[in-house]
Amino acid sequence: MADKAPITPQVLRWARLTAKFSIEIAATKVKVAAEKLDEWENGISQPTIVQAQSLAKLYKRPFAILFLPNIPTDFQPLQDYRKNADELSTASIFIIREIQERQAWISEFYQENGEAPLPFVGKFSIRDSSDTVAADILKTLEIRSPYYQTSNPVKEWVDKAEAKGVFISRSSFIHSRMKFDSDEIKGFAIADEYAPFIFVNTEDWKAPQLFTLVHELAHIWIGQSGVSNESDLELKLKHQIHQVEAFCNEVAAAALMQNESMNRLNRNVFKSQVELFTTAKNWGVSSFALLVRALHMNLISTQEYNNSKAQADSAYKQYLVREEAKRESQKKDTDGGPSYYQLQLNKVSPHFTRFVLEAYRSGMIPPTQASSLLNVKTNNFPKLEKYLSTQA
Incomplete structure (x- = not known):
């Protein structure tokens, strides 16, 4: 018989509720009956260690937290x-x-x-x-x-x-x-x-x-x-x-869209969809944002804004369609898109990743903690470091 996990029922229920899972959906995710999960949350029976680990993973909580005697103080929203x-x-x-x-x-x-x-x-x-x-x-x-x-x-x-x-x-x-x-x-x-x-x-x-x-x-x-x-x-x-x-x-x-840069723009930019789109793209903003900024600064009239906005909306929708097609094509060409490690690096933060790896290499934090903070196994750190080096 599998070993039972002496979890604290109210903590298990708290973990599910704070993860915004209904009891039915949570039970389905860990492949047990909703009635069984309800029993665990009410202390009628206990999950196995494997089942408790699955629930902790689903709820994004440390496994050890389920054994605390009381509901822990969570981060404030x-x-x-x-x-x-x-x-x-x-x-x-x-x-x-x-x-x-x-x-x-x-x-x-x-x-x-x-x-x-x-x-x-x-x-x-x-x-x-x-x-x-x-x-x-x-x-x-x-x-x-x-x-x-x-x-x-x-x-x-x-x-x-x-x-x-x-x-x-x-x-x-x-x-x-x-x-x-x-x-x-x-x-x-x-x-x-x-x-x-x-x-x-x-x-x-x-x-x-x-x-x-x-x-x-x-x-x-x-x-x-x-x-x-x-x-x-x-x-x-x-x-x-x-x-x-x-x-x-x-x-x-x-x-x-700094005042000085906006004031230097030729007013014809706001009359040509091609120039408007090109300028906005070069500045890293949308055509719409550039139009609104121009309106706020009285560089264009409300009538000019309304006329250009309708055209800009249409042009932007066409742009999104082209970009989506380009993105799908890139996924096929690169066997699914960016590397897992690149995505993980962006998600965790390059600065944070670099700091944790340095702390791990210098012995300031143990391997398990470094792995948990970066959500990457320690034996895969060299691959993560490879992608980190490309960020420099």
């Missing part, structure tokens, strides 16, 4: 700045908790080792000028937006931000069967003065990703942690979203 948002899905909850755990660990590590706090975290507030905050972000990260050094503005921003101590996680999934919804969550920020973390949902296309990234950086600069799903810049929507979100949108727009 992040401030929800999303507009008209329903409850977060299981995938979103998992990625928030996963990053909170990494963030808490490395922040504590830095503090215990006497690291100095980062001066830009919480440096400003929403009472400051959005242009001032945007300028400070660009100056601190040493970014010459919108004139980038590479054809990949997102990576350029990520590299610059991580070099200054911000950890950036980018992913579109927890695993292949649990993906993020870009309408539900575009990103979130943890504004810790020792180890600030940002998550960007890569389910979005490149231009929205870049805007989300800079929006979340604004959250760090004003010291406001939170979850975001709204990056609409239209004036009519400004008063429908949280004032913190509206401010961070303004900062992102000011950083990506």
